[in-house]
Amino acid sequence: MSILVVEDDPGIRDIVEVALRFHGFLVRSVTTCEDALAEVDRDPPALVVLDVMLPDGDGFEVCRRIRAAGRHTPVIFLTARDTTADTVRGLALGGDDYITKPFSVEALVARIRAVLRRATTPSVGEPDRTVLRVADLELDEGRWEVRRAGVAVDLSPTEFRLLACLMENRDRVLTKRQLLELVWGYGGPTQVVETYISYLRRKLDPLGPPLIHTQRGIGYTLRPPQVP
Template identity: 50%
Template sequence: MIDQHTPTRVATGHTVLVVEDDASIRTLLTSALTVAGYTVASASTGQEAMFEAGSRRPHLIVLDVMLPDTDGFRLTRELRAQGVYTPVLFLTARAGVEDRIIGLSSGGDDYVTKPFHVQEVLLRIRAILRRSNAPASTAGASPPLRYADLTLDEATHDVRRGDRPLKLSPTEFRLLACLLAHPERVLEKAEILQQVWQYDFSGDTRIVDTYIKNLRRKIDRDPPALIHTVRGVGYCLRLPRGETPPAGR
């Protein structure tokens, strides 16, 4: 049974796209999000979702995994392939750790299982928007994170390797920011899980491996490679052995 406690209204200015083929759940979420202060668009199929994501440009997508014409994991991969990096919160009856890993590996940012509490969904949405889609502000902003020729600006969400701009998903952005915050230090996979996902995956760290692989394809396309594996421990952002670290590091 889905809990229907009345949500607390917050002024957000954010648009949320609800993609759910069950009309009762779609109506419940649309109503709850509207009462909470969000602008809401909705879709019942993957095709409709692709159209709404392109035309509405939502700040976040609440996405059912089982849709009549596709599944949410495949849809998220299609969005990412088209350069749409809108945060995605999955809703699904699949409760297994393996399914959570598949979902988050496909480009999702969070995962709520059915039956769910509306307040939990709202809290997850607020958390995702805080860490992934917060309005940029230059007032008192921290200086960009830098290592070698890699730069990440947390205020503008601009990421560059040399002169080459990089398009990262919200989760990839947080993962890179985590590595850049601790250059040349080996980060254990469990520590990365806590800092980036804030989850306990019952010791299963494959989600970290998957996202590191995705990040490497973008970051280390040009030499020298900066993301290194410390076998049996975790990952480290550093220059290859023998190369001089940048000044100030």
């Protein structure tokens, strides 16, 4: 698999490149926002390792533009910016993971593999169950498709995994921490769960009655509308 490393620090860039090549990845590297976007457009990689502070701009903006172009290429931020607000912003913009410097090379490789597994394996839950249905909402895990009331709904990979998790656990309240572990695979700021729940609601609610409900102070549940 091809990994694009976007990092202007030559020391860190060399370490990441050597580690990834050692583990069997094909590696390309660039040092600027402009070159990163050009490379993703020219030959989309399997994953992008993206610094935030770059010479010609902001890695957050690179991720935003990748997602705005309709690309679901996984993005892992690798940055010295370690505040909770930065982490939430990166994940809310469509990042799949957020790693702060200094970092362990072994941990970086492990998290790259985890993100790639999630990106290439749509199934969530029981392996022999490929279509989930709740009311007029249908999620096809095998085809990576979602429809509500017969209308196709375009979801990012993270939105898809979150919705699948909620549908697998229909009528059950899942805490924000549980959703972080089940969907993102790690603990972190729970604000990112709130952000992605709002994304799902914006896409699903215009097509019918609300299906995702907030259990105040606990988390979220997905259940069919009550019939009067």
